[in-house]
Amino acid sequence: MSKEEKKLEIMKTALNLFAKNGFYTTTIADIAKEMGMSVGNMYNYFHSKESLAKELLIYTSKIFGDEIRKINDMNISSKEKIKKIVELYFNMAKEEPELVDYFMRVYLSNKEIFSNGCEGMLCVSAFVTEIMIFFEEGVRKKELKNQDFFAAFGLFMGYIGGLAFLFREGILGKDLDEYIKPVSENIYNALKA
Amino acid sequence: MHSKPKVFWIDAVGCNGCSHSFFNYGEIKELLDKIELLYHPLLPSKEFKVQRSDILIIEGALKTTYFPRLDFNLVDLIFELIKLSKKVIVVGTCSVYGGIFGEGVLFNKKKEGKFFEFKEKMIALPGCPPHPEWIAYVIEMLIENKNILMDKENRPKEIYSYTSHMGCIRNEYFEWKIDVLEFGTKEGCLFYDQGCQGPFTHSSCNRILWNEINSKPRAGTPCFGCTEKEFPKKNLFKTETFMGIPANIPLGVGKRAYLTIAGIAKSLKNERLSKRLINEDN
Amino acid sequence: MKITKKIVTKIEGEATLKLYKKDFLIEFAEIEFWQYRGMEEYLKNRAYMDACVINPRICGICGHSHLIATSKAIENALDIKIGNKAKILREITLGLEIIQNHIKWFYLTLYPSVKEINYFKALEFSKEISKIIALIAGQFPHNSYAIPGGVTCDLTNLEIIKVKNSLSKMFDRYQEIMSVDGKSLDLEELFSDIPKSIGKSLNRFLILGNNLYFKSNGNAEFVKEEDSISLNKNVLYKDKFYEVGPLARNLENDLIKKVYEKYQDSIYTRIFARLYEVNLIFEYLLKIVDEMDINEKNYIKPIKKNGKGIGVIEAPRGSLIHKIEIEDEKIKSYNIIVPTQFNLSNGTKDKLSPAQASLIGEYEQQSDLIFKCFDICAVCVSH
Numbered sequence: 001m002s003k004e005e006k007k008l009e010i011m012k013t014a015l016n017l018f019a020k021n022g023f024y025t026t027t028i029a030d031i032a033k034e035m036g037m038s039v040g041n042m043y044n045y046f047h048s049k050e051s052l053a054k055e056l057l058i059y060t061s062k063i064f065g066d067e068i069r070k071i072n073d074m075n076i077s078s079k080e081k082i083k084k085i086v087e088l089y090f091n092m093a094k095e096e097p098e099l100v101d102y103f104m105r106v107y108l109s110n111k112e113i114f115s116n117g118c119e120g121m122l123c124v125s126a127f128v129t130e131i132m133i134f135f136e137e138g139v140r141k142k143e144l145k146n147q148d149f150f151a152a153f154g155l156f157m158g159y160i161g162g163l164a165f166l167f168r169e170g171i172l173g174k175d176l177d178e179y180i181k182p183v184s185e186n187i188y189n190a191l192k193a
Numbered sequence: 194m195h196s197k198p199k200v201f202w203i204d205a206v207g208c209n210g211c212s213h214s215f216f217n218y219g220e221i222k223e224l225l226d227k228i229e230l231l232y233h234p235l236l237p238s239k240e241f242k243v244q245r246s247d248i249l250i251i252e253g254a255l256k257t258t259y260f261p262r263l264d265f266n267l268v269d270l271i272f273e274l275i276k277l278s279k280k281v282i283v284v285g286t287c288s289v290y291g292g293i294f295g296e297g298v299l300f301n302k303k304k305e306g307k308f309f310e311f312k313e314k315m316i317a318l319p320g321c322p323p324h325p326e327w328i329a330y331v332i333e334m335l336i337e338n339k340n341i342l343m344d345k346e347n348r349p350k351e352i353y354s355y356t357s358h359m360g361c362i363r364n365e366y367f368e369w370k371i372d373v374l375e376f377g378t379k380e381g382c383l384f385y386d387q388g389c390q391g392p393f394t395h396s397s398c399n400r401i402l403w404n405e406i407n408s409k410p411r412a413g414t415p416c417f418g419c420t421e422k423e424f425p426k427k428n429l430f431k432t433e434t435f436m437g438i439p440a441n442i443p444l445g446v447g448k449r450a451y452l453t454i455a456g457i458a459k460s461l462k463n464e465r466l467s468k469r470l471i472n473e474d475n
Numbered sequence: 476m477k478i479t480k481k482i483v484t485k486i487e488g489e490a491t492l493k494l495y496k497k498d499f500l501i502e503f504a505e506i507e508f509w510q511y512r513g514m515e516e517y518l519k520n521r522a523y524m525d526a527c528v529i530n531p532r533i534c535g536i537c538g539h540s541h542l543i544a545t546s547k548a549i550e551n552a553l554d555i556k557i558g559n560k561a562k563i564l565r566e567i568t569l570g571l572e573i574i575q576n577h578i579k580w581f582y583l584t585l586y587p588s589v590k591e592i593n594y595f596k597a598l599e600f601s602k603e604i605s606k607i608i609a610l611i612a613g614q615f616p617h618n619s620y621a622i623p624g625g626v627t628c629d630l631t632n633l634e635i636i637k638v639k640n641s642l643s644k645m646f647d648r649y650q651e652i653m654s655v656d657g658k659s660l661d662l663e664e665l666f667s668d669i670p671k672s673i674g675k676s677l678n679r680f681l682i683l684g685n686n687l688y689f690k691s692n693g694n695a696e697f698v699k700e701e702d703s704i705s706l707n708k709n710v711l712y713k714d715k716f717y718e719v720g721p722l723a724r725n726l727e728n729d730l731i732k733k734v735y736e737k738y739q740d741s742i743y744t745r746i747f748a749r750l751y752e753v754n755l756i757f758e759y760l761l762k763i764v765d766e767m768d769i770n771e772k773n774y775i776k777p778i779k780k781n782g783k784g785i786g787v788i789e790a791p792r793g794s795l796i797h798k799i800e801i802e803d804e805k806i807k808s809y810n811i812i813v814p815t816q817f818n819l820s821n822g823t824k825d826k827l828s829p830a831q832a833s834l835i836g837e838y839e840q841q842s843d844l845i846f847k848c849f850d851i852c853a854v855c856v857s858h
Contacts, residue, residue, distance in 0.1 A: 069449075120460025129452045132438050136448070139435035149437030206512060209487055209854055210535030210616045216579070217602045217615070222595045235485060237587045237594065260509030262489075293532055294512050321532065322617055376622060377561075377773025379629040403614030404606040412613030413627030413773075414620050417528050430524040430622070471631070 007045050010035060011056050012098075019098040023053075023106045023113075053106070053113055057123040060103050064092075065126030072130055078138035079192070083184040085134070086160055090176045093164040101168065104161050131156070138191070145193045155190055159183065198247035198336055202233040203274055205267055206294045207253030209234065211285040214322035217404060218329045227336050243270070248335055249278035250328075254287035254295035255307060268307060271298065275308055281315045282331050289319040289346075290422040299347065302422050317347040321419035326401050327352050348395065356444055357416045358384075358391035360399035361408070367392070370459040371466050376413060380470050383415040385439070388430045390418035392443035476502065479839065483846060485584055487536055488853025490819075492846060494839055501842060504834045506819050507705040510857030518809040523549055523801050526809070527619045530797070533811070534855045535616050536579065539572040539608070540790035541811075541855075542621050543686075544797040549623040552784025552801050553777045560771040561625035563763050567638065568608045568621070569788070570687055570756045574645075575601035575608075575615075576791035577721075577749050578652070580850045581661075585746070588843050589665055600648065607641045610634055625774035632769060639764050646757035653750040655758075657730045662750060666743060674742035674845040676833040680723035681712055681817065683796065684789030688759045689724045695787045695796050698812060707856045709820035709828070710812055718829035719793025719817040720850065722748040728755060742833070742848045749850065780804045790814055792850050813855040 001009075013034050017026045028049050032042045046052040071084045093100045107114065107124075114123065121128045135152055138144035144152075163183060167176045204212070212235055218224065230238040231246055243263055255268050262270055275281055275298075283299050286292040290300045299317055300306045308315075316331050331349060334341050342350040358364070366372075366382035373381030383389035391399075394416055398408045410416055417429050433440040442451045481492045488510065495503040514533055518526055530545045531538035543565055550557060582597030605615040611628060612618040620627045653659040683695045693712060700708040709716075717723075722745045725731045731748050738744045786797040793814030800807040820828035827835070833845050 119462070121456040122460040125453055125456045125460075128456060129449060132436075132452050132456075133449060135436035136438040136440075137435075140440070144436065146435060147437075152436055206510070208532050208535040208538065210532065210538065213535040213579075213616050216598050217605050219602065221598055234489075235487075235583055237485075237583075237591070241484065293514075293517065293529060322535070375774060375776055376627045377625055377629055379631075398614075404602075404609030406606055407609045407613050409613040409618060409620075412611070412618070412620050413629055414613050414618065417619070419617075425525065425528055427525065428522045429528045431522070 003045070007055070008059075010042070010045055011052065011059055014052055014056065015098040015102055018106055019101045023110055028052075050113055050116075053110075054118050054123055056102060057107055057114065057118060058126070060099055061124040061127040063099070064088075064103075065130045068127070068130035068134065072133050072137070078134075078141065078143035079184075079188045081134060081138070082156075082188050082191070083180065085156075086184045086187065087180050089160050089164065090167075090180055093167060094176055097168060100164050104165060139193075142193050144191045152191055156187055159187060197227065197229045199231050199245070200228045200248045200250065200332070201231040201244065201246035201274060201278065202236075202238075202250040202252065203271065204234040205251060205253030205271060205288065205298075206256045207285065207287045207292075209252075210322040211252040211288075211328070215325050215328045218325035219405070220329070221325075224329055224332060228332070243273050244277065246274070246278045248280050248282060248332065249274050250282045250284050251275075251288045251298050252284045254291050254293075254297060256295040272308070275311050279314065280335055281311065282328070282335075283315050283317045283347075284328060285323055286319045286321040286419055286421075286424050289317045290424070292321060292424060300422060312347060315347055316341060316343065316349065318352075319348065319420040319422075320396060321424060323420075324352075324396075324398070324401055324403065327397075352397050353395040353420070355395070355397040355400055356392055357394045357396040357398040357408070357410070357420075358443070359397070361391055361410045362399075363410055365463075366466060368458060369461075369463040369466055370455055371463065373413075378413065380466070383410055383413070384432065386432050387415045388417075388428065388432050389415035390421070390441070391416040393441050394418040394421055395444075396420040481842070483843060483851070485587065486847060486851040486853055487534065487584075487855070488851075488857060490851060490853045490856075492842060494834070494842060496839060499838060501834045501837050501839060503824055504831050504842075505704060505821055506828075506830060507821075508707045508819075508853050508856045509705075510853065511706045512857050514858040515809045515811060518806050521806050522804060523799065523806050524622065526799070526806060527622050530811075531617050531619060533858045534852060536576055537572060537791045537852065537855065538616050539568060539612070539618070540788060540795055541797070542619060543569050544786040544788050544790070544795050545799075546621045546623050547786030547788065548784045548797040548799045549777075549786070549801070550784070551786060552782035552799055553623065553779040554782065555624050555775060555777050555779075557625045557775065558771045558773070560767050560769070561621075561773055563767050564611055564626050564628070564630075565621050566687055566763055567642075567760050568612050569790075570760050571604050571608045572615075573687075573791045574753050574756055575604040576850075577753050578604075580791075581652075581746070581750060584850070585844070585847050586661070586665060588847055589669065592661070600645070600652075603641070603645055607638055607645070610638060610641075622774070624777050625772070627774070629773050630769070635764070635767065635769065639761070642757060642761050642764065646754075646761065649753055649757065653754065655754050657734075657747070657751060659747075659750060662746065665746075669742075669841070669844070671743035672738050672741045673837055673841060674745070674833040674848060676718055676740050676829045677716060677827070678740050679715065679717050679829075680726065681717035681719050681794060682724045682789065683719075683787045683794035686788045687756060689789045690727075691787075695785060695794075698796060700812060700816075703821040705821055707816055707819075709822070710816040711820070712817075716820055716822055716826070716828045717817060719814050720749070721745075721752045721793075723793065724789055725752055725755065742845055745848045792852055792855075793817060811858050813852065813858065815849070815852045815856045818849045819851060819856070 032039045139146045232238045291297040297306045372385035477496045483490045491507040493505040526545045530541040533541045582594040586592040608615040612620040697713045703709040796812040798810040819830045822828045
């Protein structure tokens with residue numbers, strides 16, 4: 001196993017533990033134990049929990065970014081793209097709940113961890129850039145209404161993030177898939193030109 | 194061109210601004226000494242008549258509904274003069290693209306202009322107005338029979354390979370994505386909100402300074418892209434954005450790459466540039 | 476009666492002069508401008524700020540005056556008061572535009588119509604003047620630094636010191652052209668074979684702007700345009716034609732008054748006033764440059780989005796009027812009245828415009844010179 005592959009495995013393990021036991025209570029020692037590694041060996045990969053957290057964020061952001069980029073490159077309407085993005089996000093929420101959880105809960109609610117080196121959009125740039133491109137092209141093609149970026153971003157991401165949260169909490173009565181259509185339509189109706 | 198080249202400067206529909214810009218050329222006497230000025234609308238010159246010239250300079254746009262001069266309507270007069278000239282310098286945005294007042298000689302905005310067929314002997318100097326040094330440069334190059342490297346639109350590369358952004362003293366603010374909060378401040382970049390077209394406008398305004406001393410962005414005024422075919426666009430003091438993202442990005446960079454680097458730069462706040470440059474406290 | 480049609484060239488643009496003569500003397504004259512560029516139409520439906528870019532392009536030699544008039548009109552429409560610093564800076568750049576205009580007019584337009592002259596000293600001089608404008612405004616011609624609410628620049632003391640020293644240097648240099656005590660070798664040389672008293676006009680003067688040291692003697696509300704035989708419109712004040720420009724606005728100056736008393740409103744007085752005005756502007760600018768508070772804000776953001784306004788200034792050739800109607804930050808209508816329209820209207824035999832009146836009773840040979848003394852801007856007229 002290469003060093004990069006090992007790092008990835010550590011990050012996935014950490015994701016699981018963060019999701020299960022919470023970000024603050026999980027220590028580097030817990031992660032090392034779960035990996036069957038010594039704490040000293042862990043240091044070769046990550047100097048601290050903070051640096052692991054940051055890399056994890058970049059990693060998650062890149063996964064989302066790469067997937068949205070594929071959608072951006074498709075020759076389809078903004079309306080269809082919205083549906084694809086919602087679908088992508090909900091599928092992730094179901095199949096890799098830890099990942100979405102990390103993005104939603106750990107990153108957004110523990111901003112102080114990321115204040116040094118992950119300020120602003122720094123570690124989530126891959127994801128945010130693709131969302132920007134999606135919006136920009138939608139307006140350019142006159143399919144979406146021209147408005148403030150964050151007004152649109154908040155509506156889109158806050159909405160689907162909220163649904164994913166309710167799903168994880170077990171509050172939703174139906175399967176998340178059943179929400180793809182109405183949620184996409186609501187987003188489109190709110191953003192369309 | 195062994196003896197003094199004969200130069201004919203004709204004004205079509207415009208404002209004479211190209212001429213007045215040219216008058217600010219510091220070595221205008223030395224330059225005019227090298228040519229025989231057949232005609233110029235303002236400078237003392239020989240007779241205004243249809244005649245052969247080595248260099249024809251056309252200032253101003255074409256308009257068909259125009260009063261006859263020398264018994265020709267304007268377009269026909271220009272046609273006669275072009276036919277009788279060896280080289281044509283198409284001076285100013287009006288003349289190159291049409292600008293505010295009409296159609297250009299070489300282009301009509303984005304399309305081919307009435308005299309596009311003569312492109313081969315034309316040199317385009319867009320700008321509203323063009324810089325005096327640019328006009329002098331082309332005349333001198335022609336006098337000396339030197340090769341002028343030109344781009345696809347026949348603009349000299351030594352002038353228009355630059356963007357007006359290059360050399361702007363607000364570049365540091367551009368790098369760190371710090372915008373001008375309001376007009377009348379020495380701090381901030383005018384690209385994000387105030388409509389500055391510097392990063393995608395072909396011109397060397399911040400390399401060869403205006404009147405040897407300044408430029409619009411240095412004086413807090415956005416670049417309006419006056420050297421470009423679509424000048425003047427609408428809403429010139431406001432950056433066109435799509436969902437808050439600039440509709441036009443710096444020349445030569447992809448949108449994805451630009452947004453990535455812009456996002457990163459904005460996230461890494463530059464403390465020094467985030468406050469007033471000069472105040473009593475710092 | 477004989478009629479001759481002359482094309483007047485080497486002015487800003489071109490015009491046709493139709494002279495009606497009897498016994499070699501001019502009996503009546505008609506002035507025709509044949510261009511129309513449709514600026515007012517072009518401005519419609521654009522953001523009002525765009526006028527700050529488009530209007531300077533009305534004219535290559537006095538476009539800055541159009542910029543200042545534009546901003547004043549918009550400020551009037553949107554109830555904006557600008558700061559003192561911005562006001563002083565505008566006075567300086569506008570004053571300098573008038574100076575570069577006058578010197579170019581004298582050596583490029585007027586002089587060569589009589590005799591040869593080394594005009595390069597004028598170009599050298601106007602180049603230096605343009606440089607001071609550029610130091611404040613970014614460039615000349617065609618800057619847009621004076622915007623509704625103030626100015627875009629934010630000068631440091633370094634620039635202000637340079638402006639001040641440059642003003643002093645150029646004022647000093649101007650003494651060779653026309654001294655503060657009214658001596659001008661070039662002017663006397665020009666008149667070596669021309670009578671000084673020709674070209675007398677209506678002897679009726681109008682000042683509408685209150686910028687620089689000028690004091691208005693009228694109200695722009697009473698200005699009306701009417702159609703004429705030419706493409707440009709006639710301009711009347713209280714139904715009468717008036718002369719505008721340097722002669723009109725400088726009659727309070729003792730030296731100019733003395734010349735006026737001797738030659739009335741002849742071409743000599745007209746030229747003298749224009750050349751001497753440069754000294755008065757320099758003096759005024761050198762005074763106000765010290766009154767600036769560098770810490771004052773350069774710009775106040777407009778709040779209102781609708782309104783009707785008027786901007787009136789004294790431009791190089793006289794009173795310039797811009798009127799605007801703004802609806803939801805867009806231009807609903809725009810109207811421009813330029814000084815040359817006042818001076819060169821086409822009146823009838825019993826109601827002559829200043830330029831017409833100045834030609835009557837004179838020889839055709841002198842018509843070019845008499846005409847050019849009004850410093851004609853056909854480019855502005857054809858807005």
